[in-house]
Amino acid sequence: MNVAADNILTVRGLCKNFGALAVTQQVDLDLARGARIGLIGPNGAGKTTLVNLLTGMLSSDAGTIVIDGHHIEKAKPETRVRHGLVRTHQINTLLMETSVRDNVAIAVAERQNYAWRMLRYGPQWRACLDEAQHYLEEMRIGHAGDRRVSELPYGEQRLLEIAIGLSLKPRILLLDEPGAGIPSTEAHIIHEALESLPPDIAILLIEHDMDLVFKFAREIVVLVLGRVLTRDVPANISSNAEVRSVYLGRSVV
Amino acid sequence: MQALTILLDGISYGMVLFIISVGLTVTMGLMRVVNLAHGAFAMIGGYIATVLVLQAGVPFLLSALIAAVVAGALGGLAELTVYRPLYRKGELPQVLLTIGLCFVVIAGLTLFVGATPLPAIVPASLDRMVDIGFRSYPAYRLFLIVVGAVLAFIVWLIVERSLFGARLRAAVDDPQMARAVGMNVNRMFTVTFIGGCALAGFGGAIGAGVLPLEPFYALRYLVYFLIVVAVGGMGSFRGSLVAALAIGIVDTAGRYIVPQFGGFLLYVLVFGLLLWRPNGLLPPKSVA
Amino acid sequence: MKRRLIASAAAALITLSTAAYADVVKFGIIAPFSGPFAVWGKQFKDSVEAFQKLNGKSVNGHEIQIIWRDEGAGDASKSRQFAEELILREKVNVLGGFALTPDALAVSEVISESKTPTIILNAATSIVTRKSPYFLRVSMTVAQYVSPLGGWAVQNGIKSIYTMVSDYAPGIDAQDEFLSGFEKAGGKVLGKDRVPLNVTDFAPYMERALQSKADGLFIFAPAGAPSVAMVREFERRGLKAAGMKLLGTGEMQEIFLPSFGDSILGAISSTHYTESNQRPENIAFRKALTEVAGKDAVPDMASIAVWDALGLVYETVKALGPKFTGDQAIDFMKSKTINSPRGPISWDPKERDIIQNVYIREVKKVDGKLINVDLATYEKVRDPWKDNHPDAK
């Protein structure tokens, strides 16, 4: 099997069954440094399952996941994060009772290995807060740092989600529907945020909003019934007959 | 033959646990409420039946039925007033409110009825030995087994064979979906809560010969009821029957065979089982 | 702390209103009024009221004031805390109470240091009185009231025995003491079970006892749910029908008999007080008690203990006046012999433990009421444990 030299993530033959139901079948996936890949597919295609398999929230039945030469398919979720594989969530999993800045700072502390500190943590925590503020500003929500997350408008909560992902210094960032639930008038905020992400991070964007995917992605992977149907540049995808028929609701397999 | 005796003892004991606990498995499985006050409803039932038998001369079974009705009504009242706001809260508030309810019931019954254990109300017709072929055996225990089996069958009919039961199972498996398809989940909660409390009250009354009634009843046996629910799998009707019988038999056999281990055995087994299967023996689909 | 303010204000008023030479003698009682042992507290209080009704609230013009403290559900540290408070704040002259042995052990340091005479109203483990020279027991020890039963059983046709006791210190003491008497008299032991305290389904244990085919079953369980369940299962499982005799101690106190129903008929017990005895002291005691607590009031070991304790305190004040040291009081009390409703009682001057009669009784139905009827009396029984362990501390 050919593996490109600058591949950061290599997935081969990934499988997952729920009882008799095969939700992920023989998925191969390569992400190069700085890649911008869109992952699309109809409801029930297994997109979220795939993300959960990659991040270790679910354990796979077969297949390998390699980051930079490290096999991580058996690793715990937190170990995968330490290898630079980071995700954001489809529905909000933010700490609603905590302040916006602390939400990011907690993630920074985790990355910096300060999170075990119980006593004498003053300077470290301050550094975490400063770094957190930096990511908030990068996502243009620096003004909201002191507010409680539950008081934040939904769109800004989505940006906070991305800021937390960034604060973990990912090499691969899996964005699980960052635009979900955002009114179309505000969709551009997310797009702008995505465009401003550091270029060296490989990004896999899972999204229903086709506008957003086609604007952002340089390549698109189509997932149908747990299999990779095709992978191509956006222009070819939109003209692909098979993909069209899938989205029109007819089965192709 | 000794083994058969132990089995009968265990099953009759388990049946009492089942009758009282089956309502608790619904509350904890369906409503997701850690309900530590369930024993209080069994206790109310037992106290009412005792007072009826001793003061008013009401027959044993009839007073147990009246106790069930009253316990059910009080349960419904409690569901509408103090339990409903609890559904949205975390486990800790649930634990504490229901402990509070327990305290109030204990204090109330003690003030009205007294602090000594209540006299037995098992009628003479049951409080004797009957010949069952290989030996003579307490009639009361056979009575418990029969009543338990009948109730288990009725519960099975309701849960597995009625429309209400189908809805109930659906709601236990996926509460959000049940709401989404327009079920009146609130009413279902009230109805099942009433049913569960009525069963508990009935169990408290007829089981008084195995679990004697006294002011701390509500707390003393609570751990057993909770164990039935946890071992059976929260929200699982079949699980609670299997668990109740298993606990009855294991506890009884353990005490018969190795009495020196006494209290240890059950706790250690439950501890091990929950580590092995955190969701119990037969958990419903939603948590499987 | 309002109640204490009220109490002390009331005490102050009374002091002022009586003549200048009159004093208040304070008797502090620490007992459970809540929790599983609340019955003890209630019985104490009723009996105290009855005593004061019969004998007045003062001795030679000196008021005898009772100060209560609720130690709750068997929390020994509470007991110690209240003892300190009663001694330091209330300046009690005599202390008393203690339902359970740990409650009494908890105060031994405090009373030794403050030299406060302390009357044990229940705690029944033998060693307690050796823990402080200011302890004096008016209740009983487990070993004491069990000791005659084993010998009696063998003499009365119970040649083999099965024992079933709750798995806690008094239960084990009772079992050992019973068996030592039983075996000495030539009886045969067919089985010994210890039942955990939290058990209330006695089916498996009773089944074992039934299979042993012993002549008798000796039980010891805390009063309340466990003993009630034990006796019911004894009846229900046909041990009684099989001709087995039930032997016990405090389980068969008259106050608990209604909880058992007729299944208790024929049960044998040995204790230091038969509630229905016809001594004039007992008739007067029961009369006073029913006047205070209603016609259904039944005295028990708790009532009799506090009744005699008050008797001792009144005698002490009569003899020594309202001001006395702890040593004077203890020396006086332990030299007394009292005609108690239970029979004559006196004290071992060295051990300060009670010497009293022990009665073997049987539950019978008299005039439609379950009561205990004396079968035998063992006079002036000492605590055998102390005699067997002269040096234990």
Place this chain on the structure above:
Amino acid sequence: MTNQQQATTQQQILAPAAMSRPFSPAMLWHLLPWVIALIFFFVGDGYHSLGTNILVMILFALSLDLALGYAGIITLGHAAFFGAGAYAAGIFAIHFNADPVLGLLAATAIAGLLGLLTGMLILHTRGETLLMLTLAIAAIFYEIANHARWLTGGDDGLSGIRVTPVFGLFRFDLWGKTAFLYALSVLFIWFIIAALVVRSPFGRSLDGIRQNTKRMRAIGTPVWWRLVAMYSLSAAMAGSAGALTAQSTRLVGLSTLELLTSGIVAVMLVLGGERRLYGAFIGAAIYVVVQDFAGSISPFIWMFVIGFLLIIIVLFFEGGLMGIIDSVVAKLKGKADASGQTGKRT
């Protein structure tokens, strides 16, 4: 960075993080519990045992606040560690060394170790299952203590505990004055530790785990280890409280391991308000004092009172008594100020 933040930063360099906010007169409130305790020490003759008991229960409730309040570990078995600490301190004093500080350290370590071992077993689970497992652990501990009569005294309790003077200087006097100050010092040390820990990155990550375990997994938090660590810390603290009760009363009973003890400490915590540190202070103090008072009026009134109080607090005053105080203070300060405090709870 705003000016205020910079000021904060400078302060933090000088002071430990718990006291990192710029000084304001309102901070003097933090002295209040300690001042009350010291005043009590001088005027409370005859009540020092009661006072010590309150301090012990505060420490116990505080330990539960760490596990249950902050980390969200739902437990009804914390008495296991309280009792283990008490027995460990008692047994240590009888068989090894009567020095109170050594005994306290030993008890703390043993309780912490037991917390570590049991925590590793049970903290995979959550919710009702966890609740049942904690119940079972406490029940097993209870049975062990009940059976190991030769070591624990069984039902008679462990007595004969000797305690030498603290640091060889301060004798445990009969009336509990030394014990009171000793308990107060231990509570103070643990309080500082607790206050530091809950504001630490570690404490914040546990607060995060309580709010959303999934989120914390996603940022790479080893959730199980973190919970085990906090549980052990909390167990050690509960063990300290148990050791204090053993040393101050020279007595350990089986009741230290009872289900009721676990329940009561949870009641105290919620009464005062969880996740507030001071909630433990108010809850334990009010509970012990009111029980002392109401219990003497009538046997069962106390159960009524506490039962109703629990129901009302849960239904209407989430956050307990401290929550009520907080909201009153917030109202007094005015709304503008109050909204500025968002996300910073003490």
